[in-house]
Amino acid sequence: MRMKTRAAFLLSLLILVSLLLSACGAAAPAASPALPEASAAATTSDGVLTIGLGSEPETLDPGDAVYVQEQFVLISLFDALLSMAPDATLHPGLALSWAANDEYTEFTFSLREDVTFHDGTPFTAEAVKASFDHIVSDAVLESGGKTLLVDHQYTATEVVDDYTAVVKFAAPYPTFLRDAARQWLSISSPTALETYGTEYGRNPVGTGPFRFVQWDAQSQVVLERNPDYAWAPEFASHQGPALLDQVIFRFLPEAATRVTAFETGEILVASEPPALDAIALSEAGEGVLETFAQPGIPAIMMINTEKAPTDDVNVRKAMILSLNQEEFVQTAFQQLGLPSYSVLSPTTWSFDEDAANLYRHNAEEAARLLADSGWTDSDGDGILDKDGEKLTIDYITSPIWEEAFNELLAGYLTQAGFDVQMRAMDDAGIAAEGAAGNYNMLYIYWTRADPSPLRILFHSDNIDGGAAYTRFRNAELDSALADGDTQTDEAAREQDYVTAQRIIMENALVLPMFTVNTSYLNAPAVQNFSFDVEGYPWIYDIAVSQ
Amino acid sequence: MYSYLIRRFLTSILVLFGVSVLVFSIIHLVPGDAVTAILGRQKVSAERVIELRAQLGLNDPIPVQYGRYLSNALRGDLGESIRNYVPVSEAIAEQLPSTIALAFSALTIALVLGFILGLAAALNYGSWFDTTIMGVSVSGMSVPTFWLGLLLIMLFSVRLKWFPSISNSNSFSDLFLPALTLALPESAVVARMVRASMLDVLGKEYVTVARAKGLPEHGVVLKHALRNALIPIVTFVGLQMAYLLGGSAIVETMFARQGIGRLAVDAISNRDYPMVQGVVLVVAVIYVVINTFTDITYTFLNPKIRLK
Numbered sequence: 001m002r003m004k005t006r007a008a009f010l011l012s013l014l015i016l017v018s019l020l021l022s023a024c025g026a027a028a029p030a031a032s033p034a035l036p037e038a039s040a041a042a043t044t045s046d047g048v049l050t051i052g053l054g055s056e057p058e059t060l061d062p063g064d065a066v067y068v069q070e071q072f073v074l075i076s077l078f079d080a081l082l083s084m085a086p087d088a089t090l091h092p093g094l095a096l097s098w099a100a101n102d103e104y105t106e107f108t109f110s111l112r113e114d115v116t117f118h119d120g121t122p123f124t125a126e127a128v129k130a131s132f133d134h135i136v137s138d139a140v141l142e143s144g145g146k147t148l149l150v151d152h153q154y155t156a157t158e159v160v161d162d163y164t165a166v167v168k169f170a171a172p173y174p175t176f177l178r179d180a181a182r183q184w185l186s187i188s189s190p191t192a193l194e195t196y197g198t199e200y201g202r203n204p205v206g207t208g209p210f211r212f213v214q215w216d217a218q219s220q221v222v223l224e225r226n227p228d229y230a231w232a233p234e235f236a237s238h239q240g241p242a243l244l245d246q247v248i249f250r251f252l253p254e255a256a257t258r259v260t261a262f263e264t265g266e267i268l269v270a271s272e273p274p275a276l277d278a279i280a281l282s283e284a285g286e287g288v289l290e291t292f293a294q295p296g297i298p299a300i301m302m303i304n305t306e307k308a309p310t311d312d313v314n315v316r317k318a319m320i321l322s323l324n325q326e327e328f329v330q331t332a333f334q335q336l337g338l339p340s341y342s343v344l345s346p347t348t349w350s351f352d353e354d355a356a357n358l359y360r361h362n363a364e365e366a367a368r369l370l371a372d373s374g375w376t377d378s379d380g381d382g383i384l385d386k387d388g389e390k391l392t393i394d395y396i397t398s399p400i401w402e403e404a405f406n407e408l409l410a411g412y413l414t415q416a417g418f419d420v421q422m423r424a425m426d427d428a429g430i431a432a433e434g435a436a437g438n439y440n441m442l443y444i445y446w447t448r449a450d451p452s453p454l455r456i457l458f459h460s461d462n463i464d465g466g467a468a469y470t471r472f473r474n475a476e477l478d479s480a481l482a483d484g485d486t487q488t489d490e491a492a493r494e495q496d497y498v499t500a501q502r503i504i505m506e507n508a509l510v511l512p513m514f515t516v517n518t519s520y521l522n523a524p525a526v527q528n529f530s531f532d533v534e535g536y537p538w539i540y541d542i543a544v545s546q
Numbered sequence: 547m548y549s550y551l552i553r554r555f556l557t558s559i560l561v562l563f564g565v566s567v568l569v570f571s572i573i574h575l576v577p578g579d580a581v582t583a584i585l586g587r588q589k590v591s592a593e594r595v596i597e598l599r600a601q602l603g604l605n606d607p608i609p610v611q612y613g614r615y616l617s618n619a620l621r622g623d624l625g626e627s628i629r630n631y632v633p634v635s636e637a638i639a640e641q642l643p644s645t646i647a648l649a650f651s652a653l654t655i656a657l658v659l660g661f662i663l664g665l666a667a668a669l670n671y672g673s674w675f676d677t678t679i680m681g682v683s684v685s686g687m688s689v690p691t692f693w694l695g696l697l698l699i700m701l702f703s704v705r706l707k708w709f710p711s712i713s714n715s716n717s718f719s720d721l722f723l724p725a726l727t728l729a730l731p732e733s734a735v736v737a738r739m740v741r742a743s744m745l746d747v748l749g750k751e752y753v754t755v756a757r758a759k760g761l762p763e764h765g766v767v768l769k770h771a772l773r774n775a776l777i778p779i780v781t782f783v784g785l786q787m788a789y790l791l792g793g794s795a796i797v798e799t800m801f802a803r804q805g806i807g808r809l810a811v812d813a814i815s816n817r818d819y820p821m822v823q824g825v826v827l828v829v830a831v832i833y834v835v836i837n838t839f840t841d842i843t844y845t846f847l848n849p850k851i852r853l854k
Contacts, residue, residue, distance in 0.1 A: 058630045059630045199631075202632070216804070217640055218641065218802075218803075218808050219802070219804050254802070257712070257801065260696075261711050261802075264703050264711050266710055266712050
């Protein structure tokens with residue numbers, strides 16, 4: 001019997017080993033067809049660019065889009081009436097020229113006559129009308145474009161003739177020309193809008209340098225070159241059709257997976273790679289790291305000026321002075337982040353240097369300001385107190401967005417004698433607490449080439465039920481922000497936003513942390529990589545080298 | 547026997563009813579207003595919130611909403627995604643085959659590996675081989691999937707370049723790594739169960755009798771011992787199959803595979819409530835069906851159970 005068990009054991013072992021061997025043996029030939037293809041893409045040009053994105057679009061209907069991941073794809077599929085160069089200047093797009101009336105309520109566009117949609121429909125003023133009417137219709141529940149058009153009371157698009165369209169609003173909309181260059185307001189094929197109805201978001205038809213091929217849910221979106229494309233913006237580095245045959249967006253939600261797929265050559269561009277891996281790979285010469293500092297509101301903490309202890313300006317200033325932005329950014333994001341010192345990031349139009357120079361890390365000054373306001377450490381526990389109350393900062397966080405830095409930020413504040421109480425909750429919870437004013441600080445950022453979001457975030461009209469989370473009431477700030485929204489004189493408008501930035505920073509309404517950066521890890525074969533004005537890869541000019 | 551089956555079916559229907567109530571309640575259990583939850587931090591006017599409420603049918607009394615939900619669900623209509631208007635049942639039908647392929651491959655690997663190792667360990671009870679297998683299996687069970695998956699990718703994709711790190715289809719090379727990642731911890735559990743169950747059975751008197759009658763050892767092990775040792779394992783396999791179908795979210799996300807696990811993860815992070823409800827409901831139905839089926843299989847393997 002003893003012998004038999006031994007035999008059984010040996011038999012099992014034999015089966016196991018042969019199984020493993022057969023698995024390995026079978027694996028190599030089965031897998032080999034997949035691999036030459038993948039590694040070949042990294043070294044030779046078959047004109048296919050594979051980009052690994054962290055999340056999947058919800059729709060490819062530009063009028064229905066809200067999220068960043070949608071813009072990556074939309075920029076290649078669609079054109080807008082105007083186009084915006086990387087330096088934020090306006091250029092012709094589908095419209096060759098344009099004019100606004102004095103009230104900035106009516107905009108006349110003279111359209112190109114040589115444009116056809118991917119489905120063969122000729123581009124005319126009807127397409128402009130159909131696209132804008134579609135955005136404000138019930139077919140679109142909630143979107144970036146809808147917010148823009150509805151907020152400014154879009155009334156209609158008048159088709160004057162085939163190549164002249166007048167877009168009308170009931171409220172002045174001085175920033176419309178800039179918004180008309182955004183992907184959210186780009187122009188769809190009227191035929192496709194009608195044919196597909198609510199399915200249009202899965203069957204987009206535009207006039208862009210690439211046309212839609214297929215969308216496999218949770219896997220990929222495939223685009224191919226539009227061979228008829230002859231209306232590229234004048235600032236592009238070439239004209240005519242795009243250089244790539246195909247663009248494939250792969251949805252790889254795990255950052256670690258994006259890096260390994262990049263290493264194996266399965267993707268040529270990895271978006272938002274983990275900082276340490278990206279730096280290591282670029283230093284090893286296996287990739288090129290491209291970063292873009294986004295314009296708009298950088299990553300800031302909105303400080304509640306109504307709730308103690310942050311109702312005291314000294315406390316708010318001490319919070320800003322306690323944070324060593326440079327060290328903070330280096331620790332959290334390595335060289336992929338930039339410190340931020342103001343409520344606008346430096347790449348935003350109207351950014352004010354003086355407002356950004358008001359505060360630099362200074363622990364002694366922070367301690368002095370807190371002492372002036374009567375905060376001392378009476379019981380020696382390292383936390384300041386006054387009249388038996390601790391210097392407590394109620395910080396409501398979303399662990400999804402803020403995990404990279406919230407502990408670190410809390411560390412700096414704790415060192416300065418604050419007692420930081422973090423409350424993690426989901427977005428709905430944050431929205432509810434935010435509306436109730438039940439917090440001392442709250443995180444926000446907003447990417448936009450124009451400073452106009454400042455009104456939504458700081459005008460006192462938006463304190464109740466809105467997003468003015470600092471709950472600060474100041475007539476001068478309100479009038480600057482209101483004027484900035486309707487002012488048609490560029491210089492006066494710029495002055496409005498400079499005033500607003502100064503008031504915001506002088507009153508220490510926000511704790512600036514870092515500029516939100518987008519980063520891409522590109523294979524060395526990827527040529528002519530550049531960014532558009534909002535930091536999306538400008539795929540039209542990209543080539544894959546031999 | 548029949549009364550047992552009928553009882554079992556009725557219980558399943560009751561469970562499914564409970565599940566439907568819970569799933570329906572998801573949208574009403576979120577803190578604050580459902581519409582606020584959907585909008586998240588998007589900034590919209592108060593009128594739009596009211597419009598959205600009406601559009602989602604949230605203004606009707608809750609029992610009316612539930613009735614509507616149940617009658618639609620019974621007709622296979624799980625509503626539309628509020629993010630991209632795709633019918634929920636269509637989205638699930640599109641993703642389910644991928645998850646089923648993954649779960650079956652993983653289960654196959656887990657059973658084959660687990661049985662071989664478990665049998666070998668049981669037959670060599672107390673030897674160094676037994677100790678090693680059991681030691682390795684404890685660590686196998688404790689390894690988090692996301693870490694194991696990364697290690698396998700590092701080895702098989704980055705170093706050896708045998709398999710792709712992105713799994714895009716149900717071909718052998720695409721399935722191998724994700725299935726192995728899911729299977730290895732499972733195979734450790736199977737090995738331990740097979741071993742324990744075999745040891746238990748091998749000590750029974752009827753096995754001694756079989757041996758005493760002079761049956762060859764493989765006959766004793768395979769015919770007499772293994773069949774009886776199978777009962778707890780069948781239960782386990784049933785539960786595991788359901789678990790693998792619902793619990794593949796991590797592996798699907800890591801290998802960027804299509805599948806309902808990832809569908810659920812994405813739906814949750816997008817606050818796409820109809821989609822979350824749909825996936826949870828479908829997974830729950832699968833659980834209940836497989837459990838019922840397992841219980842019935844059980845009665846065939848062990849007549850004692852149906853007599854009770």
